[in-house]
Amino acid sequence: MTITAIKGINDILPNAVGKWQLVESVARRIFTNFGFQEIRIPILEKTELFARSIGESTDIVEKEMYTFPDRNGQLLTLRPEATASVVRAFIQHRLHLQPSMRKFYTIGPMFRHERPQKGRYRQFHQINVEVFAIDDPMVDAEVIYLLLVFLEELNIPDITLHLNSMGCPDCRQPFRQSLTSYLDSVSAKLCSDCQRRRSTNPLRIFDCKVESCRQLVAKAPVLMDHLCDDCVDNFQSVKDHLDSLGVSYTIDPHMVRGLDYYNRTTFEAITPHLGAQNAVGGGGRYDGLMKTLGGPDLPATGFAIGMERLILLLDEQTDVETGPNRLFVACLGEEAQRRGFGLVQELRLRDLFVEMDYESRSLKAQMRRADKLSVTHVLILGEDELARGAATLRNMETSTQEEIPLEGLTEQILSRLKLSDQELT
Ligand code: AMP
Numbered sequence: 001m002t003i004t005a006i007k008g009i010n011d012i013l014p015n016a017v018g019k020w021q022l023v024e025s026v027a028r029r030i031f032t033n034f035g036f037q038e039i040r041i042p043i044l045e046k047t048e049l050f051a052r053s054i055g056e057s058t059d060i061v062e063k064e065m066y067t068f069p070d071r072n073g074q075l076l077t078l079r080p081e082a083t084a085s086v087v088r089a090f091i092q093h094r095l096h097l098q099p100s101m102r103k104f105y106t107i108g109p110m111f112r113h114e115r116p117q118k119g120r121y122r123q124f125h126q127i128n129v130e131v132f133a134i135d136d137p138m139v140d141a142e143v144i145y146l147l148l149v150f151l152e153e154l155n156i157p158d159i160t161l162h163l164n165s166m167g168c169p170d171c172r173q174p175f176r177q178s179l180t181s182y183l184d185s186v187s188a189k190l191c192s193d194c195q196r197r198r199s200t201n202p203l204r205i206f207d208c209k210v211e212s213c214r215q216l217v218a219k220a221p222v223l224m225d226h227l228c229d230d231c232v233d234n235f236q237s238v239k240d241h242l243d244s245l246g247v248s249y250t251i252d253p254h255m256v257r258g259l260d261y262y263n264r265t266t267f268e269a270i271t272p273h274l275g276a277q278n279a280v281g282g283g284g285r286y287d288g289l290m291k292t293l294g295g296p297d298l299p300a301t302g303f304a305i306g307m308e309r310l311i312l313l314l315d316e317q318t319d320v321e322t323g324p325n326r327l328f329v330a331c332l333g334e335e336a337q338r339r340g341f342g343l344v345q346e347l348r349l350r351d352l353f354v355e356m357d358y359e360s361r362s363l364k365a366q367m368r369r370a371d372k373l374s375v376t377h378v379l380i381l382g383e384d385e386l387a388r389g390a391a392t393l394r395n396m397e398t399s400t401q402e403e404i405p406l407e408g409l410t411e412q413i414l415s416r417l418k419l420s421d422q423e424l425t
Contacts, residue, residue, distance in 0.1 A: 008114070008122030019311050020125075024107060026153050027127050034146050036103040036129060041085040043109065047075040053084035053289055055260025057201040064112040078111035081259070082128040083286070083302060084293070090132055091295030104130045107307075119277030119309050129283070130302035132290070137234055140265045140285060140301055141241030147269055147281055147303050148247060156313045159280065162252035162268045165235040166284065167227050169263075175226040176202055186216050206256040222253035231264060238265045261286040267303070274309055281305035325417040326353040328370035328378045332363060336381040339406075343381075346410050352417060370396070377417060 005011060012020060028038070047067050054060050066078040079085055086104055095101045106128045114120055129146065131139055144161065151159050167175065183190065183198045183205065190198065191210040198205070206217055227235065242249060249267075257266050266284030274280075283303025291297040327347065331340035340356055347354045355373055357366045363380070370378045380392040391409060393416065394401040404412045 006122065008116030010121060010123070016311075019314050020307065023127075023154065023307060023310055023314075027105070027107065027150060030146070030150050030153060031105045031129065034103070034142070036105045037101065039086060039089060039104045039106050040108075041079075041082065041089055041106055043079055043111075044076050045079055045085055045088070047077040049084050049088055049293070050077050050080060053087070053259075053261055053293060054081065055201065057197065057204060058258055058260055059204075059207065060112060060258060064114055066111045066113060080110055080112045081304065082106050082108070082110065082126060083130060083259075083261075083289070083304070086128065086130045086302075087132075087289055087293055087295065087300065091290065091293060096133060096296050096298060102132055102134060104132075106130075117277070119274045119306075119312060121308060125307035126304045127307060128302060128304045130300060132300045133298040135287070135299040137237035137265070138241050140238045141245060141247075143283070143301055143303060144238075144242060144265075144267050145245050145247060147267075147283075147305065150305070151269060151280065151310075154310065155315055156271070156280065156310065157315075158272055160270050161247065161249040162255050162270055163239070163249045164252050164255045164266050165224060165227055165231055165264055166256070166262045166266050167223050167231045167264065169288075171226055171228040171231055172203075172223065172263075175221070175223050178221050178226065179203070179205075182220050189216060201260070203256055204260075206254055207258055217254065224251070224253035234264055257282060257284060261289045261292070263287050265301075269305075271309070271313060273313060277309060279306075280309050280313065325377060326373065326375040327355075327413070327417060328366070328373060328375040329354060329356040330363060330366040330370065330378055330380045331356065331360075332380075332382040333386075334360075336383060336386055339386070340379075340381045343379075343409065347413065350410070350414055352414070379413065 047065070050065060051061050056062070060080050065080050067075060070076050086106060090096070107125070109123050109125050111123050113122055116122060129143060131143060148159065148161065166172070179202050180198065183202055187195065187198060189212055190205070191208065191213050194205045194208050194210070194213050205213065205220070208214065208217065239249070255266065255268060257268070262284040264285040264287070266282070268282035269280045270278050271280050272278070281303055283301070285299070285301040287299040290300060329340045329344050331337040337360060344354045344356050355375070357369055363382070367378065376396055378394045378396060380394065382392075385391050385403070386406070389406050390403045391406060392401050393404050393413065
């Protein structure tokens with residue numbers, strides 16, 4: 001029996017990889033311009049890191065983590081998200097003492113045992129952005145703006161920005177009471193999960209996917225109406241900064257996000273094109289997390305973008321860079337094959353994409369392969385040409401060809417292909 005990959009954990013084949021590389025390179029370029037530095041964190045962490053940060057009663061920690069004891073019996077988890085790890089790394093390496101390191105991004109796979117469907121997988125990839133130790137609504141606005149600029153640069157259509165405020169411990173405590181009394185009044189109609197959440201973590205009820213609970217939640221009191229004066233001012237200031245950047249948004253008081261650590265401004269970029277999996281990216285402020293994880297009491301904000309959803313939304317026409325000029329060397333006959341083999345290696349060392357056929361097939365078969373590789377030029381090394389001391393260079397785009405002497409062939413090819421590179425740009 002053949003072995004296949006695990007359900008919900010997908011290969012990314014070479015014909016799809018171009019879009020991934022495009023997304024990554026646009027992210028690196030834009031995030032760098034916004035002052036972010038890349039950080040690379042491990043995929044495996046101690047389980048308690050996620051249990052303590054994401055929250056014991058969230059769906060992620062309760063139902064979705066890939067957790068197992070290693071050979072020493074230590075409980076480990078494949079990371080379900082990146083923020084906790086970036087915070088851990090910041091604390092562990094005492095980066096708060098290095099003012100040049102405040103803004104980070106990271107790109108990589110995450111693991112959640114969810115029910116696989118379009119836009120939802122068990123291994124998926126995120127681009128994460130985190131800002132530490134800057135407590136100003138301007139930073140919230142900048143992070144949100146960065147998310148939108150990035151999506152716009154990739155031509156992701158019809159994105160709407162949803163905003164909410166999760167308040168602070170001062171306003172959340174009294175709000176919990178009013179939410180709990182509402183939930184008590186409708187408790188008989190709640191699903192069994194929500195019955196339990198009512199006492200453990202009532203805010204999580206806003207996450208429930210059960211239709212009857214959703215209807216009840218639509219009538220529940222919302223935190224937005226219970227914010228303390230400071231949180232109201234802070235949220236207003238974030239909105240003012242967004243207004244000044246020309247960003248439009250929808251206030252969504254029912255959006256709570258799936259993780260417990262958020263406070264104050266939270267946001268999601270929503271698409272109408274992916275059915276139920278409508279969030280392309282989301283994030284918010286999480287000022288308490290650093291302290292909860294044993295670090296200094298420093299504020300933080302950030303977001304995560306789901307790369308699979310981005311790729312699904314990328315325009316089919318999106319130009320995936322295939323590189324500049326690409327050459328195929330077609331050889332006919334043993335001597336041509338031998339010389340061609342050496343020439344191919346030489347040109348590759350001079351930073352050119354070059355491919356050849358190793359199987360001595362007909363010119364027609366080799367031209368077919370050249371076509372499949374979307375090369376811009378084919379160099380034909382045939383017996384007749386060799387006898388004349390020349391080779392033929394065919395430009396596939398213009399269908400013109402010219403004969404080039406074998407003497408100084410490498411330089412001749414490079415000068416022609418690099419020259420047309422410059423013409424192309
Ligand atoms: P979260 O970490 O839950 O806030 O998710 C941030 C983004 O990651 C979402 O907006 C999605 O784009 C993406 N995402 C989350 N879970 C999955 C999943 N199971 N499969 C694919 N993408 C996901």
